[in-house]
Amino acid sequence: MPTVVFIDPHGSEHAVEAPDGRSLMQVAIDHAVPGILGDCGGVCSCATCHGYVDPAFLDQLPPRSETEVFMLEGVPDLRGNSRLCCQIRMQPALAGMRIQLPDEQV
Ligand code: FES
Numbered sequence: 001m002p003t004v005v006f007i008d009p010h011g012s013e014h015a016v017e018a019p020d021g022r023s024l025m026q027v028a029i030d031h032a033v034p035g036i037l038g039d040c041g042g043v044c045s046c047a048t049c050h051g052y053v054d055p056a057f058l059d060q061l062p063p064r065s066e067t068e069v070f071m072l073e074g075v076p077d078l079r080g081n082s083r084l085c086c087q088i089r090m091q092p093a094l095a096g097m098r099i100q101l102p103d104e105q106v
Contacts, residue, residue: 025084
């Protein structure tokens with residue numbers, strides 16, 4: 001099974017198996033990765049699943065929806081590679097992707 005790598009706010013790396021079609025937020029929660037909360041359960045209404053995705057994979061991701069853009073406006077340190085992990089579903093092209101988690105969620 002492909003893996004993705006979450007880097008928690010303390011710099012520790014967590015390489016976790018990511019089933020095809022599962023959201024990256026849920027993948028992180030499944031593996032108790034610290035630094036991601038997913039408070040709304042993945043319906044894009046809390047922004048506690050913020051992460052910075054590896055820029056090399058940005059063109060493999062679906063574009064941000066209007067709702068995701070709106071929710072990201074409230075995160076503490078918005079960057080060009082900011083995404084909400086609940087809005088990204090695992091697919092083969094994302095194998096090996098690294099996601100840095102922010103120092104703090106909302
Ligand atoms: S889990 Fe709430 S916005 Fe992603």
